[in-house]
Amino acid sequence: MTDLVQESEPIAPVAHRSRFRTTAETVLRNRLAVAGLAILALLVVVALAAPAIAPYTINEVDVANRLQGPSAQHWFGTDELGRDVFSRVIIASRVSLQVGFISVGIALGVGVPIGLFAGYYGGRIDSVLMRLMDILFSIPAIVLAIAILAALGPDIVNAMIAIGVVYTPIFARITRGSVLTLRDAVFVRAARSIGASDGRIIGNHILPNVIAPIIVQTSLSLAFAILAEAALSFLGLGVQPPNPAWGRMLSEGRGFFQQAPWMAIFPGLAIFVTVFAFNAFGDGLRDALDPQQRSVIESRGKA
């Protein structure tokens, strides 16, 4: 009698391409995720085109018109030096996106290989690497970032490094987790039995299956990285003047709260919308790729 016992196995690499299509379809069905994606697309366009489309330059001081509310000439109003808030906000988007992408890129580039090696080779390597990751994990994110920036000096590049370091452990953890599940999967054993080298196994077989959680984590980490950048520049530790940054604009806006609340409202709104878009899209990705992915991701939290 046909005994329909099904073993759920990770899909061997051949099925990868059609998985992309089904994933894309699932994500597109999720309205919130699509909205997020649309916002992100708009954001990238705006960021790239910012110098061209901004009506004013970032340091166009116009003291006569300082602290004006939103108007036709100044959509987001002006700050204490008469600078156009709208222009500064959209130009600052370049910084945020830059820092976000590069820092997550660093976290990916360092964390994923660490996770791969720790998971695949196990034993001593695993213990040592994971111990290291745990130690990094055990300092609250923003505190660690502050400490790193205190050491390296506040600067946009250092901010990228700091945020990258802060998020490396989680990429390492997730990669390692996936690798551990896959290491003993049947198709890996099969590959090994025909003599494939370790490198080949890792590259061709393990990596494609590990990609899904990494992709999800990337999107969500981007959201948090942008928040982290905002927090750091809020504290004066990120991008330095005269370059505008959302977080710093918030901090500067605090001083003029009562007269010109728009100085603080709009940059913060920009941060919120960006982070929301990344989160919405990331959630959509996660629901499509792996609904069971636990909130180790979510709860590592923001800086």
Next chain:
Amino acid sequence: MTQPVLSVRDLTITFRTREGPAKVVDRMSYDLGPGETLAIVGESGSGKSVSSLALMQLLPTPPAVVEGEAIFEGRNLLALDDPEIRKVRGNKIAMIFQDPMTSLNPVRTIGHQLIEPIELHLGLKGRAARKRAIELLDLVGIPSAADRIDDYPHQFSGGMRQRVVIAMGISCEPDVLIADEATTALDVTTQAKIIDEIKDLQERLGMSLIWITHDLGVVAGIADRVVVLYSGQIMEEAGVDELFRDRRNPYTRGLLASLPVPGRTGRRLDAIPGLPPDPLRPPRGCPFSPRCPHAVDLCVRQEPALREPVPGHRSKCHFDPEDLYE
């Protein structure tokens, strides 16, 4: 048959899905006599588990729509309200499931879980309830029951865990015990032992037993009557000996033919080609027609009736085997 303990009439279960209604059980009817063991046999997706879950209203009713009747003690189980059906569950009719590891709550002792139905239905409390729980563990063959009653599920082996689950099932001496693939997750030796133990308990307690399985080998060892289910419909129903000796329905024939025969090595297994129909798009005529080697035009066009050519032996087919197999 003397007055049946349980009488199921035209049980029909439909699931509302995003792609439309899916009929998972279609007009299933059977009777269960006192002390009788009825086996419900079918492939995965045949509706066998769902049909039993529905009896005690254990199906989530937003997606599921349950129609028909299940008469027990003069009342329709499917129409009872929540407080009433809860009095039946675990008490008059008990159900045990396939995987003992997941059927037991990992963070509560087995004693706690065993005592729950005892306190709830038998009104025993404290010491008395605990005493009964220990007796039950003894009954199902757990050694040093008095010590082990405070242990957690993960401290038991698979076979032991299933025995604990069985103990929970029989704790209130139900009239009917429904076992849904209760031994499928166990190794063959343990399987045989547990089946024997359940039969023993059944005799001692005078229970009726509904045994749900896909494994015909188990059926031979335990059942009095057999119902063969395919795509939510009863294809054949007969006494167990009668069924094995004289299977009338092509589907049942296919099932039995695909069993490996001990001693006859070197031949390919005769699996039934094809897959069961999609409950969203059931075939119009006989549900087995797409895969039946004897199917003709009539089979595809018209749904066969459940005929009873031999008393006590029903088959859903337009033809008799005498016509099909010369």
Next chain:
Amino acid sequence: MTGFVVRRIGQMALALLGVSVIVFALIHFVPGDPVRTALGTRFDQEIYDALVRRHGLDQPLAIQYFSWLGSAARGDLGVSFRSGQPVTGLVLERLPATMTLAGAALAVALVVGVPLGVVSAIRSGSKLDYAATAISQVGVSVPDFWAGIMYILLFSLTLGWLPPSGYVSPFTDFVGWLKHLILPALAVGLVSASIIFRFVRSAVLEALNQDYVRMARAKGLSRRAVLFDHVLPNAWIPIVTVVGLQLGFLLGGVVVVEIIFAWPGIGRLAYLAVGDRDFTVLQGAVLYIAFMFLVINLVVDVLYAWLDPRVRYD
């Protein structure tokens, strides 16, 4: 159980050691000369040399580390470059403020997040569920410092209900203390609540789908009994895990919020120390924050083992 606790304490000590190395390394690889910066315009070679000797800065790094570590173990974290006050004292002074704020934020997060998450899971698919999930999506994306500023704008400057910043001791003015506590606690707590809500919801949903829940219902237990006796005890476990992980975020958020609301806590101390290049203070503060975090994680782990018997027999 005690074996488990002892082992975890050992692990914590190791982690703390690791953290101390990192903290020390970070601070000491700073380009530039902290003593010189601290002296600023009052620079004088003699005083400089004296200070260097006093803080042991002329010793090789390894010795500096161990002596710092040794003193730290005895409770002496050095003295502030700026003010000369003992760091330990400065930190301990501010500890209660940070702890109360973190505690309040956690309370907000749990009181809002957990019940909503449970109810949402039970009534999955209902309007309440959709609404709560949508709001939480927003809540997760809001920067807590921006939220803090917005709250000040709304509740202090516009409505005038609550003070915009500052701190009053609960012993001198309890109501005033509460009033000062609300906005910062909400700023951090509500964001955390959103994260916890989402997690609790999925944990409870998963528990609800388990076979043992079906088994419990098959035994005739009422919905309530199933929920409290079977679903929640299992859902607690991942919930406790996420709360533990959230604490890192909470502490981080508290640091930022302390700055906005001028709440005199360790976070604010650390921030001001960065500005002053006062590295002994920064070292001490960061070490202390990490230590608190590790201790809380330890408590969470022990709680976890207590809730889940499978872990104990590790």
